[in-house]
Amino acid sequence: MTISTTKLVDDNFKIIVNSNGVGNEYQQLLVDVVSSNNASSEPKVSIANMQYEILGTGKVTVFFKSDPTKNVELSDRGNWGLKPDEIKLQDPIGDISLSSDSTVTKYNLVIECHKEAGYKNG
Numbered sequence: 001m002t003i004s005t006t007k008l009v010d011d012n013f014k015i016i017v018n019s020n021g022v023g024n025e026y027q028q029l030l031v032d033v034v035s036s037n038n039a040s041s042e043p044k045v046s047i048a049n050m051q052y053e054i055l056g057t058g059k060v061t062v063f064f065k066s067d068p069t070k071n072v073e074l075s076d077r078g079n080w081g082l083k084p085d086e087i088k089l090q091d092p093i094g095d096i097s098l099s100s101d102s103t104v105t106k107y108n109l110v111i112e113c114h115k116e117a118g119y120k121n122g
Helices: none
Strands: 004-010 012-020 025-032 039-056 060-064 069-075 077-080 094-099 106-117
Touching: 004 025, 012 025, 012 094, 025 106, 039 060, 039 069, 060 106, 069 077, 094 106
Parallel strands: none
Antiparallel strands: 004 012, 012 106, 025 094, 039 077, 039 106, 060 069, 060 094
């Protein structure tokens, strides 16, 4: 089984996507930035917030496809983003992807991205 995603919001300011899946996934598309509303040829977003539940002993890694070094590893249950000690991930042009360890039995993730640049005024 591969990742299942549902776009909840795609307005002039943000994109919110709900996703779920299982372990052993590699570079699955999470947020289709390039095809989001009002995107130009070089849309940039930041990862603002993630609510997650990771079942099993593994991790889920969320990253910018064009720069995999800009990533967040998630495990257990919780919230990532909007806290003083968590650096805002932004700048790379392009989509956001996800990989999951083989020891993840199931995950649920809601990710909120803010549109930073490369969008036409709607």
